[in-house]
Amino acid sequence: MKSKLLVLTVLALAFCTQTFGQPANDNVAGAIPITPSPEGTGCSVATFNLPFSTDGTTDSGVQGGCRLSGLDQFFTWTATTNALFFSSDSPGNPGVVIWDETGTVELACADTFATTNLTGWTIGDNLVIQIYDFQGTALSDVAFCLEAITYNPPPPLPVTFDSQSSGSSGDSRRAVVDMNGDFLDDMVTISTNNVNIREQNSDGSFTTKNISTSNADNIPSWSLAAADYDRNGYTDLLYGGQNGVTFMRANSTGTGFTEISGPEDIFSQRSNFADIDNDGNLDAFVCHDVAPNVYYINSGASGNYDLTFYQSGVTAGAPVNLGDYPSGGNYGSIWIDYDNDRDLDMFIAKCGGEPARRENEMHTNDGNGNYTENAATLGLDDQTQTWSAAWGDFDNDGDMDVFIGASSLATASNGFKSDHRIMRNDNGFFTEVTAGSGVSALADTSTETVTFDFDNDGNLDLVSGGNILFGKGDLTFDVYTDIFPGGGAYGDLNNDGYIDAFNSGNMYINNAESNNNWIKIHTVGTTSNINGIGARVEVYTPSGVKIRDVKSGDGFRYMNSLNTHIGIGDDTSISHIIIYWPNSGCETFLNPAINQPFTATEGSGVSCDTLGVDDELLSSDIILSPNPTNGILNISTELQLHDAFFSIYDLSGRRIMTNALNDSKTIDVSQLSAGNYILSIMTESTIRNQKFIKN
Numbered sequence: 001m002k003s004k005l006l007v008l009t010v011l012a013l014a015f016c017t018q019t020f021g022q023p024a025n026d027n028v029a030g031a032i033p034i035t036p037s038p039e040g041t042g043c044s045v046a047t048f049n050l051p052f053s054t055d056g057t058t059d060s061g062v063q064g065g066c067r068l069s070g071l072d073q074f075f076t077w078t079a080t081t082n083a084l085f086f087s088s089d090s091p092g093n094p095g096v097v098i099w100d101e102t103g104t105v106e107l108a109c110a111d112t113f114a115t116t117n118l119t120g121w122t123i124g125d126n127l128v129i130q131i132y133d134f135q136g137t138a139l140s141d142v143a144f145c146l147e148a149i150t151y152n153p154p155p156p157l158p159v160t161f162d163s164q165s166s167g168s169s170g171d172s173r174r175a176v177v178d179m180n181g182d183f184l185d186d187m188v189t190i191s192t193n194n195v196n197i198r199e200q201n202s203d204g205s206f207t208t209k210n211i212s213t214s215n216a217d218n219i220p221s222w223s224l225a226a227a228d229y230d231r232n233g234y235t236d237l238l239y240g241g242q243n244g245v246t247f248m249r250a251n252s253t254g255t256g257f258t259e260i261s262g263p264e265d266i267f268s269q270r271s272n273f274a275d276i277d278n279d280g281n282l283d284a285f286v287c288h289d290v291a292p293n294v295y296y297i298n299s300g301a302s303g304n305y306d307l308t309f310y311q312s313g314v315t316a317g318a319p320v321n322l323g324d325y326p327s328g329g330n331y332g333s334i335w336i337d338y339d340n341d342r343d344l345d346m347f348i349a350k351c352g353g354e355p356a357r358r359e360n361e362m363h364t365n366d367g368n369g370n371y372t373e374n375a376a377t378l379g380l381d382d383q384t385q386t387w388s389a390a391w392g393d394f395d396n397d398g399d400m401d402v403f404i405g406a407s408s409l410a411t412a413s414n415g416f417k418s419d420h421r422i423m424r425n426d427n428g429f430f431t432e433v434t435a436g437s438g439v440s441a442l443a444d445t446s447t448e449t450v451t452f453d454f455d456n457d458g459n460l461d462l463v464s465g466g467n468i469l470f471g472k473g474d475l476t477f478d479v480y481t482d483i484f485p486g487g488g489a490y491g492d493l494n495n496d497g498y499i500d501a502f503n504s505g506n507m508y509i510n511n512a513e514s515n516n517n518w519i520k521i522h523t524v525g526t527t528s529n530i531n532g533i534g535a536r537v538e539v540y541t542p543s544g545v546k547i548r549d550v551k552s553g554d555g556f557r558y559m560n561s562l563n564t565h566i567g568i569g570d571d572t573s574i575s576h577i578i579i580y581w582p583n584s585g586c587e588t589f590l591n592p593a594i595n596q597p598f599t600a601t602e603g604s605g606v607s608c609d610t611l612g613v614d615d616e617l618l619s620s621d622i623i624l625s626p627n628p629t630n631g632i633l634n635i636s637t638e639l640q641l642h643d644a645f646f647s648i649y650d651l652s653g654r655r656i657m658t659n660a661l662n663d664s665k666t667i668d669v670s671q672l673s674a675g676n677y678i679l680s681i682m683t684e685s686t687i688r689n690q691k692f693i694k695n
Contacts, residue, residue, distance in 0.1 A: 023073055028103040031074035031128055046521045053148045064097030064130060066111040074103070079121055103162050157480055158455040158470050161501065161508040164683040167208060168505065169196050173220035173239075175559035176491030176502045180254045181233040183522045183597060185491035185561050187502050190220050190239065195248065195257060204494050212641035215260035218246040218268075225553040227273035227562070229282040229298055230305035231530045238284055240268030245286055245294070247307065255514045262309055266294055267328070270388065272553030274335040274344055275534050277319060277369045280583045281305065282552075285322065286329035287348065293323040299325055309450040320371050322363055323348055329357035332388035332556050336549050337536055338400050339428040341654040342580050343367045344534045347375075349386040351407065358383045360404070379430040384421060387447035388556040392460040393547050394451075395475045398658040400549070403439070405449035405464050419445075420464070424475055427656065438477040442467060448487030450555040456516035456567025458546060463490070466503075484508060491561030492520065497595060499565055517571060517594050523550050524604040527584040534582040537564045537600075538658075540645050540682070541571035545658050568594065575643055576682065578608060588687070608680075621688065624679065628693035631670035633679070637688075641665065645681045651676055 024030040097118065107120040107127070121127060158177060168174075168189045175188040179197050187198040187206070193216065197209040216240030225238040234250035244266050248257040269287035276283040281300040284307065288294055292314055296307035308517040309315070313324025323330050332349030339345065348361040360382055362375040375381035385408040394401045404421045420439045423430040434440060434664055446465030454461050454594040459473035466484040469477035488503030497518040498510040519539060523532025532550050534630070539546045546566045554560060568574065577589040587605030592598045635641075646667060647658040662679070669677075672694045681688045 025074050026072045028074045028099075028128060028130070031076045031103070034075045034077045034129065036245055058385075063110045064095070064132065065106055066095050066109040069341065072130060072132050075131070076101075076342055077127050077129055079123050079127055081123045094664055096544055096629070097130040097132070099128040099130060101128060103128045103130075126472070157483075158457075159513055160511045161483065162511060163506050163508055165230070166234070166502060166505055166507045167196060167206065168198050168502075173224045173557060174489045174502050175224055175226050175237075176489040176493065176561050177226045177559050179226075179235045179236060179250075181228075181235075182494055183563060183564065183599070185493055187489075187493070187507065187653050188224075188226070188559075190224065190237070192216055192219055195237070198243075200493065200495070202495070204662065209261075211256060213248060213257050214259045216246045216248070216259055218242075218244045220557075221361070222268045223286075223553070223557045225269045225271040225273055225284070225557045226559045227282050227533060227552045228286070228530050229307075230274060233530075238271050238273065238286075240266075240271040240286055242267055243491075245271070245284075245296075247296075249282070253607055260307070260650070261484050264294065264309060264311075267291070269331045270333045270553060270556055272333055272335055272551070273531075273533060274552065275345070275529055275582055276322075276344075278343065278365075278367075278582060279527055282533060283307075285333060285335075285346070287323075287333050288328045289330065290328045292325065292328065293330050293333075293348075295320075295322060300447050320369065321373075321495075322346060322371060323361060323373070325357060327353060329353055332386065334389065334391055334554050335534065336390070336391045336400050337534075338362070338425065339364065339403075339654065340399055340656070341365075341367060341652065342536065344582070346371070347380070347389060347391065347402070349389045349404065351385055351387055355383050358385065360384070360386070360389075378428065379432075380423070382421070384419075388449045388554070389448040390451040390462055390554070392451040392548070394422070394471055394473075395424065395461050396459070396473050396544055396546065398545060398547060398655065399427075399597075400547075401425045401475065403449055403451070403464075403469075405447075406445050407447045408445060433475050437475055438479055439469065439654060441479045442469065442481075444481065446487060447556045448558070450490065450560060452565065453567040454499050454510060455514040456498060456518045456569070457514060458541075458543065458567050458569040458571070465488075466651055487555065487558065489558040492563065492565065495597075497565070499561075517568045519568065519574060519577075519592060520595060520597045521566065521577065522599045523564065523579065524599060524601040525581065525583075528582040528602055532579075532581070532600075532602070533562070536580040537566070538578040539566045539568065539582075540575045540577070540660075541568045541573065542575075542643060542660070542662075543569065543571050544660055558636065563597075575645070579605065588682070608682075622679075622681065622690045624690055624692045626694045629669060630695050631668060633667045633669050633692060635665040635679075635681075637665075637681075639681070639683055639688065641681070641683070644681055646682075647680045648672070649678045649680065651678070676693075 034179045052405040095111050111655045168187050176185050179186045186199040186200050189196045195211045198206045213276045217240050220239040221241050223240035226235050228235050232252045234254040236250050237248040239246040247260040267289035271286045273282045281298040283298050284296040286294050292312040293594050310318040312321045329350045330348050331351040335344045335346050343365040345365050346363040350358045350360050359371050362380050363371040387407045390403045391400045402423045406419045421434050422439050424433045440524045450463050459471040461471045464487050467481045468483050469479050479583050484503050488501045493500040498512040500510050501508040521536050525532045533552050535550045537548045548564050580586050586608045588608045589605045637642050641661045642663050644661040648656045679690050
């Protein structure tokens with residue numbers, strides 16, 4: 001791996017009408033110095049212009065080892081890195097040669113700018129860079145810039161993976177999901193008339209089950225989603241195909257499936273199970289590539305769980321609008337609670353076509369089943385060419401940030417806004433923090449982006465294709481490439497609490513070298529859907545709070561585990577788990593054991609949903625001062641605050657802040673907007689609430 005990287009990007013940014021003669025620097029003696037742009041500025045502004053050579057002769061007399069150079073230009077550079085990366089969107093197929101400072105000793109040569117790494121010198125060397133056969137017209141020049149990106153290689157890989165044959169057969173669309181209700185992740189592959197399940201056993205072995213089906217009208221050529229939408233204890237499947245959608249509904253013994261295919265012509269992309277209308281029954285959503293999105297509402301009437309088809313902006317009486325752009329462009333939907341108001345919102349990563357067609361969308365749920373598209377207001381309506389995005393709390397501050405993965409790189413000609421991006425959630429609004437995050441070191445693009453904590457250190461990592469970006473808990477990452485052969489499905493395939501992969505007919509078992517602690521939570525809904533999809537899970541340890549949302553369908557085409565995996569690093573205890581259920585509010589589960597699964601059944605915990613504004617819900621044994629406050633809130637109480645946590649909510653129940661108190665009796669609330677709030681303090685044995693006002 002190269003220790004540092006310098007990027008030279010040639011962009012067709014501006015064409016001028018001024019006539020250029022043969023440039024003076026077409027001879028090595030006329031080489032001009034390169035002054036790199038400041039790190040992180042990108043190539044939006046050129047540092048200098050590169051006029052075309054016009055006479056087609058080799059005036060310099062200097063020839064590189066790749067091919068004869070006709071249209072030459074020379075530059076000097078004092079090396080600040082020991083590697084160069086070149087790319088070009090300009091006319092022709094220019095090459096590059098790196099010479100020593102005399103212009104006579106060739107150090108490196110490349111026949112094309114396209115994705116070319118060059119090395120062979122030492123930092124501090126004075127070099128001559130020859131760009132040759134840069135073709136165009138005599139009346140044009142092309143602006144280009146040089147951006148220096150320092151990339152320090154990460155330490156050895158935090159975890160390694162052993163590749164083993166999965167023993168699975170079937171279509172390349174895969175799932176790692178519990179199919180029989182025992183909470184152990186199974187491996188699933190699909191063919192036209194078969195569901196192949198490698199069922200995980202408690203002893204670590206697998207049992208193969210081939211379940212024959214009718215010839216499916218649509219196979220999951222584009223996406224596969226899974227959930228128990230009819231609540232019979234066995235997982236159902238959703239096939240997203242190029243011409244339509246097929247549901248495979250599992251019977252009550254898990255031994256067969258009933259095919260349900262509608263007549264609708266749907267060019268399916270990402271599909272999800274989610275409770276769209278918040279009635280406790282799982283519905284289905286499918287991104288449409290060439291038309292407005294579709295969804296299937298599950299009424300649960302008389303226990304039938306039949307699905308009713310709707311198309312946004314098209315079907316008369318459609319209950320909600322979830323993306324009605326006429327020509328579609330909808331690729332990567334994911335259902336998350338980005339604004340901490342305890343209901344599911346839906347983000348769509350968009351792809352291709354005119355700018356309006358590829359603007360990412362956020363459909364914000366008002367809590368009453370109404371959705372408003374407001375990505376522009378939130379700062380999420382960029383035009384990155386992307387097929388999926390990964391949502392998670394990458395800085396451990398209690399809200400969901402997002403990595404928007406590029407499926408195609410931005411160029412001057414295609415108009416895409418940018419490459420991979422990382423966006424920080426600031427109280428429901430988003431700020432790009434890509435610069436300095438390490439994300440830019442990932443040169444590969446991918447249609448698949450998901451997030452897990454592979455080393456269980458408590459910090460979420462990213463998967464982009466076959467690459468892992470190990471998170472540091474502060475929105476920065478170390479990039480490791482070629483860990484897996486492309487995208488796949490993820491879950492715990494040996495029940496050891498570490499995330500494994502199912503990819504290309506093989507399973508990749510995480511060696512768990514970190515010895516970090518963990519918990520794996522099974523959410524079982526009773527009033528809510530049986531899988532607990534849409535629940536917010538919060539795990540409280542001495543070092544802080546980890547949050548996850550339970551979701552069906554992330555990334556682009558595969559289906560990942562419905563179990564909630566949370567690493568807690570070297571913390572040796574969990575004081576409590578809070579789960580915000582979709583249909584019954586909030587519950588607390590005290591002192592769960594670590595390094596083993598924990599089943600959280602809705603209704604079996606201690607209710608913590610006491611955030612009303614009635615005075616009888618407030619605590620007389622907590623006094624807050626000053627109240628109102630401009631910034632610092634002092635807590636006067638006889639409660640023991642060691643290992644206690646606090647959360648601050650607005651009066652609608654939306655959580656604004658959360659953190660550990662650790663004996664502290666002061667909280668800085670200066671960043672809050674003016675208004676009325678509730679402070680909730682949770683100790684080992686009790687929850688106390690008190691109102692305060694922020695000026």
